[in-house]
Amino acid sequence: MTRLDRSSHSGGGHAKGSRPLNSLLAGHRVAQPPSAPGSRASVQDIDLGAGREIFDYSHRQKEQDVDKDVRDGAEQEDTWSGEGAEALARNLLVDGETGESFPAQVPGGEDQTALSLEECLRLLEATCPFGENAEFPADISSITEAVPSESEPPGLQNNLLSPLLTGTESPFDLEQQWQDLMSIMEMQAMEVNTSTSEILYSAPPGDPLSTNYSLAPNTPINQNVSLHQASLGGCSQDFSLFSPEAESLPVAGSSTLLPLVPSNSTSLNSTFGSTNLAGLFFPPQLNGTANDTAGPELPDPLGGLLDEAMLDEISLMDLAIEEGFNPVQASQLEEEFDSDSGLSLDSSHSPSSLSGSEGSSSSSSSSSSSSSSSSSSASSSASSSFSEEGAVGYSSDSETLDLEEAEGAVGYQPEYSKFCRMSYQDPSQLSCLPYLEHVGHNHTYNMAPSALDSADLPPPGALKKGSKEKQADFLDKQMSRDEHRARAMKIPFTNDKIINLPVEEFNELLSKYQLSEAQLSLIRDIRRRGKNKMAAQNCRKRKLDTILNLERDVEDLQRDKARLLREKVEFLRSLRQMKQKVQSLYQEVFGRLRDENGRPYSPSQYALQYAGDGSVLLIPRTLADQQARRQERKPKDRRK
DNA sequence: ACAAGGTGTCATCTT
DNA sequence: TGAAGATGACACCTT
Numbered sequence: 001m002t003r004l005d006r007s008s009h010s011g012g013g014h015a016k017g018s019r020p021l022n023s024l025l026a027g028h029r030v031a032q033p034p035s036a037p038g039s040r041a042s043v044q045d046i047d048l049g050a051g052r053e054i055f056d057y058s059h060r061q062k063e064q065d066v067d068k069d070v071r072d073g074a075e076q077e078d079t080w081s082g083e084g085a086e087a088l089a090r091n092l093l094v095d096g097e098t099g100e101s102f103p104a105q106v107p108g109g110e111d112q113t114a115l116s117l118e119e120c121l122r123l124l125e126a127t128c129p130f131g132e133n134a135e136f137p138a139d140i141s142s143i144t145e146a147v148p149s150e151s152e153p154p155g156l157q158n159n160l161l162s163p164l165l166t167g168t169e170s171p172f173d174l175e176q177q178w179q180d181l182m183s184i185m186e187m188q189a190m191e192v193n194t195s196t197s198e199i200l201y202s203a204p205p206g207d208p209l210s211t212n213y214s215l216a217p218n219t220p221i222n223q224n225v226s227l228h229q230a231s232l233g234g235c236s237q238d239f240s241l242f243s244p245e246a247e248s249l250p251v252a253g254s255s256t257l258l259p260l261v262p263s264n265s266t267s268l269n270s271t272f273g274s275t276n277l278a279g280l281f282f283p284p285q286l287n288g289t290a291n292d293t294a295g296p297e298l299p300d301p302l303g304g305l306l307d308e309a310m311l312d313e314i315s316l317m318d319l320a321i322e323e324g325f326n327p328v329q330a331s332q333l334e335e336e337f338d339s340d341s342g343l344s345l346d347s348s349h350s351p352s353s354l355s356g357s358e359g360s361s362s363s364s365s366s367s368s369s370s371s372s373s374s375s376s377s378a379s380s381s382a383s384s385s386f387s388e389e390g391a392v393g394y395s396s397d398s399e400t401l402d403l404e405e406a407e408g409a410v411g412y413q414p415e416y417s418k419f420c421r422m423s424y425q426d427p428s429q430l431s432c433l434p435y436l437e438h439v440g441h442n443h444t445y446n447m448a449p450s451a452l453d454s455a456d457l458p459p460p461g462a463l464k465k466g467s468k469e470k471q472a473d474f475l476d477k478q479m480s481r482d483e484h485r486a487r488a489m490k491i492p493f494t495n496d497k498i499i500n501l502p503v504e505e506f507n508e509l510l511s512k513y514q515l516s517e518a519q520l521s522l523i524r525d526i527r528r529r530g531k532n533k534m535a536a537q538n539c540r541k542r543k544l545d546t547i548l549n550l551e552r553d554v555e556d557l558q559r560d561k562a563r564l565l566r567e568k569v570e571f572l573r574s575l576r577q578m579k580q581k582v583q584s585l586y587q588e589v590f591g592r593l594r595d596e597n598g599r600p601y602s603p604s605q606y607a608l609q610y611a612g613d614g615s616v617l618l619i620p621r622t623l624a625d626q627q628a629r630r631q632e633r634k635p636k637d638r639r640k
Numbered sequence: 641a642c643a644a645g646g647t648g649t650c651a652t653c654t655t
Numbered sequence: 656t657g658a659a660g661a662t663g664a665c666a667c668c669t670t
Binding site for chain 2: 480481536540
């Protein structure tokens with residue numbers, strides 16, 4: 001935040017003219033009028049050596065023309081509640097012997113029928129054997145409550161549906177479902193190549209669920225009944241609707257129960273065995289082909305969203321994302337870390353020999369890729385920066401040139417390629433000038449203007465036959481501004497030492513020589529600039545690492561999201577299957593109910609009600625609707 | 641001519 | 656308190 005504030009002051013860039021503070025007060029920097037635009041030397045460091053015992057800018061003065069090359073110029077959801085059952089229980093009587101419940105006050109009380117759950121199960125087992133492994137919610141009524149039927153026409157509502165199945169309530173937020181699925185598709189479109197996306201809208205080969213199913217990219221998915229028929233093949237799979245306790249409920253054979261006459265059991269069996277289970281999801285009266293107690297058909301609100309084919313395709317997509325993406329992207333990411341930044345913090349790349357090796361004891365091993373947090377990356381980078389970049393530039397002193405050439409030739413540098421790439425497009429040019437490899441860190445605009453005028457690299461031929469003079473000249477051109485100044489001021493040691501020596505050694509070094517104020521000032525400036533230059537490089541490295549880490553985090557999160565969506569879809573799919581099974585059970589039981597005259601009950605007048613204790617009751621539709629409405633209100637109230 | 645990216649430098653803040 | 660490091664901002668350069 002403070003930095004943002006600072007930016008206001010330097011908004012125009014410590015913009016030369018606006019950088020007043022100590023600079024302007026001290027007058028050591030002269031803000032050049034705009035008449036000297038674009039000139040890097042518009043504000044220039046003037047190191048007159050105005051005694052800078054302390055590192056105070058106010059002591060700087062306009063630089064004398066110590067370097068004649070330096071140009072003059074100034075510087076410077078879901079609700080599975082069982083409350084419906086509880087509510088219902090308040091209106092029910094409990095059979096003292098059987099424990100079964102039946103409505104206490106219902107017109108036409110003799111029609112109230114409570115079915116033994118065991119009987120129901122037995123009934124259903126005849127046609128639909130249960131699996132053993134399926135998990136099922138304990139609260140049966142809540143399951144029924146969740147059976148969707150929202151899209152059925154109002155007129156068709158009073159059908160063979162659970163009384164809690166109202167036409168208005170859907171346990172799923174369809175909009176949310178759609179958004180999730182669209183999200184998956186978006187991700188797929190984002191991360192998977194087009195070939196994969198083709199899979200999205202075409203049936204996967206060999207997928208029996210989707211052979212009769214095709215999706216258009218922008219077409220809402222339709223419910224295809226035969227799809228479920230194929231997928232479920234009766235109710236043979238994983239069907240353990242009721243708990244063992246429920247199954248062990250006492251058999252109700254009393255007069256309170258209406259006889260369950262399997263009058264049409266054969267037809268039921270045949271019908272049920274090949275029943276279109278998708279149809280079981282829906283009210284029976286929609287199914288005109290079935291008898292009046294079986295074969296309902298309703299649009300499945302989930303069917304459009306959770307169609308088997310689509311689910312499989314989503315899984316494929318996610319798989320492609322996860323499996324296809326990971327290795328490639330990861331390797332790409334690694335390459336980025338290693339090459340793109342070109343600034344690996346790994347000190348294993350650090351030079352084994354540094355001109356500034358006095359301070360290389362601080363060298364520490366660090367790896368940007370191993371640190372997921374930018375902070376750790378930052379610290380490691382900082383700790384290794386000295387040794388890593390100790391050899392950067394600033395080696396111009398002619399007296400030690402040979403030494404530095406040797407040093408430069410030894411080891412450098414992790415950033416060598418990058419800097420060479422930046423400053424010299426052709427590395428071969430450097431390879432034939434090994435003593436120049438550190439020069440790549442100097443920008444040509446740091447060079448003296450005269451050097452800038454002829455900054456072009458000498459043609460290879462010229463270099464070939466180049467005399468030592470020419471080489472020296474060329475080397476001279478590559479020297480930084482500070483190096484030129486240091487040479488001009490006859491600083492008796494290398495810029496490299498000036499920059500990289502620890503404070504104590506640095507002060508010791510200074511004390512060894514008799515230096516003028518101008519020289520001391522220049523030395524301190526060189527040190528300050530050199531350190532700041534390395535700091536800036538490290539700062540940029542860290543910034544880059546941070547960006548890369550964030551990118552990686554984003555990719556990880558996207559993968560997580562895709563996985564969670566996939567799991568959600570799987571859950572929804574199994575939920576739908578369970579609902580279908582519950583619905584089929586419902587129809588089966590209801591279809592076998594007979595009144596005292598041996599006639600089937602009309603689904604428009606009666607409905608089965610699952611009680612909380614596991615019993616099943618036959619109650620009038622009106623009561624069932626009331627309870628369903630009451631049930632419906634509760635989640636809405638809760639939402640508010 | 642213009643944009644983008646790299647680099648050096650400064651001012652300022654933080655450690 | 657001073658040294659060193661970190662960082663935003665700017666100018667300049669190269670591509």
